[in-house]
Amino acid sequence: MYVADSRNAPATAAARDPGPGRRAAVAPTVLALGTVSLVTDVSSEMVTAVLPLYLVAGLGLSPLGFGLLDGVYNGFSALVRLVGGHVADRGGRHKTVAGLGYGLSALCKPLLLVAGSLPLIGAVLAADRTGKGLRTAPRDALISLASPEESRGRAFGVHRAMDTAGALIGPLVAFLILRQAADGYDAVFTVSFCVAAAGVLVLLLFVPSRPRQAAAPAAGAPRASLRAAVGLLRVPGVRRLALCALLLGLATVSDAFVYLLLQRRLGVTDHWFALLPIGTAAAFLLLAVPLGRLADRVGRGRVFLGGHIALLVVYGALLSGWRSPALPFLVLALHGGFYAATDGVLMAAAAGRIPSELRSSGLALIQTGQALARFGCSIAFGAAWTAWGDRWAIGAATALLALCTAVAFALRPAHHDDPTPGGATPPPSATVPEGTPV
Template identity: 30%
Template sequence: MSNEQKKIFGISWNVFLLGLVSFLNDMSSEMIAPIVPTYLTDVLGIGKAISGSIMGLIESLSSLFKVLFGYISDVFRKRKVFVALGYLLSTISKGALAFTRSWWDFLTLRVLDRVGKGIRTAPRDALIAESSEKGKSGRSFGFHRMMDTLGAVAGPLVAIGLLALLKNYPIRVAYQYVFLLSAIPGIVGILLVVFLVKDKGEEVKKKIKGISALKSRNLRMFLGIVALGALGRYSYAFTLWKAKELGYSVVQGLGFYAIFNAIYAFSAYPIGYYSDKVSKKSIITLGFGVAALASLLFAYSKNLPMLLAAFIFYGVYIAIEDTIPRAYMADLAKDFEKGTVIGAYHTIFGIFVFPASIIVGYLWQEYSLKIGFLYAAIINTLAMILMVSFVRD
């Protein structure tokens, strides 16, 4: 049996490799992600509202490129070149953060990282869909999300170890070392894409004539609700700022973040697997409800049990909303437009994620973090109601 026909954990070899690449890349990203909020406020000296805006802009920008490069990869039936290029840009930008001296340097490099993500995401998701058996897209996307998030579990733990080793260094110097070392797993991931991952685009029959799934009223309604839900999805940085507000140290915050990512990782695959058996719409709707619950717990957390519960439910919510909508869109898309349709989802989501963090940052600065989390709870509750009322299976 060739590698292309081989299956591991019930998924194709190509999906397995892409999961491993995402593990390495997310390990790289999450080595630095938990220290970024403190780096912004304590090292670069940036205020709360601007920090929230920067985090939102960073997370939003990548999505602006996703539909474009998804479309381009559909036209040329080539996915791998965009996946490799995207990972390369992100890896370079993360290592170069060691040399930042101002918020402008920082923002420029983080934008480059997000551009890299924007280039690779839709082509990669299309490649996952093309490498999956019919009716098993949820399983494939769930496995990919699990591996991606296991990297996010490993990353903070590596960062904790590095910061412990560098505890006698000034905080800026310690962070510089973490930024530089974060590039190593990213480089290994790029090599796997270049030498082992196989393109599938040319194997899929391109149907030039066909009605795009994007013309479906049901799909348009779903994308509208995605936009609304994104307005209630604040940056992970706010959860770490909440932990800091309750008196926990940066290292303890990294521990909370690792717990969140462990829940996220180990929920993603079973949720994806189960979504192939039942309605994906129902799982997505449940995700909005869990998001509202997590936001309420963050808003009212005053002790360790409540804060832990908030991080756990936040992890389940992100596992659902970062896995099932992609599988749902992949199932609805025709063969000739998978990159475009999945890219449209990512783009719409990303455009509306940016205002979410600005709004929560503003509410934090003018009122309190509690008000920001309550705002998010209201938005997600509304999205859940609209999913039940207007989106068909």
């Protein structure tokens, strides 16, 4: 993959401008990063699949205690994303920072074997999410820099599909280990570490430090700094997109709660619980590339909001008293469709308004707002479940998501996802307002 990415300049030019009637091929850098994410997600989802049951049933945590830990697991990375994005932009060290993040997350897996209390588990999960925070924005920056603007949604869709293939395999591996191993949870955590280490190795060997397609910095381009990244919020399109992501994140209940609610509705046994994420992952895998290509054609903002409408239907189905055997298939299919329509599509939309010199920092800025919002939602949902029960909690989440979706529709950036002619990233002067501090 690395050799394919370092061919001669004419081949690179052809990849950047496929010509009329030809569909741009996905860059080898995207495929290499997709492989890294696939392997890493096998490791991560092995743990994610058993973690809710391990904490609630094994350690006896209340829904509020689990909500706190789940909030740490999904939201702590927000505290380091801006720093990771800034360091990656300084000198174009995207691969180095991403490698540090993947490595830190891998080292946290065996620590779960010895963490048996709430504070210790919280510390390990915080360190694991620190690694995720360090790697996510530099990885997405590498994808966007390696991909033409007009096919960026497709590139992110391919990456997310490969990433989700790992999410599909991980719970299945965890399920098999739990059925065969005497000390099932310990075995899951041990195998997870070995797989994560393999993902770091793939990154070091096959991902180039800087994509060939990335343009050289333009004259007068803003220097990478945290102040310059925050200054991107002065751009109307970036500001509105960040606000939409934050608002909708406030009403996005974590995956673990969705699976716990399904288990309660249908009486799913402990051994089969680990298979529930596979339904979400399968739908994500099937829809990521088609919805990414659709977003390139009809507008990324429309597809992004459509994904949240699918999530609203998920909440409504869980809130209803419907107990049909079709319920899990509907919920998991729409849940996967929600991720396929939002995860990579949001990054593809944001990349078109952020200059390459601030790409990692700018993407981290939007990811940070979304992650902090989901952190708050996880804690609030767990508290509501503990105080009033699961039906009141999901009812409140449904009403909040409907309100936030309506507000986000009104605030959506005007033409924020229209590709620049020729697929080029807009020059910094067109993206960062004059006077932005650097």
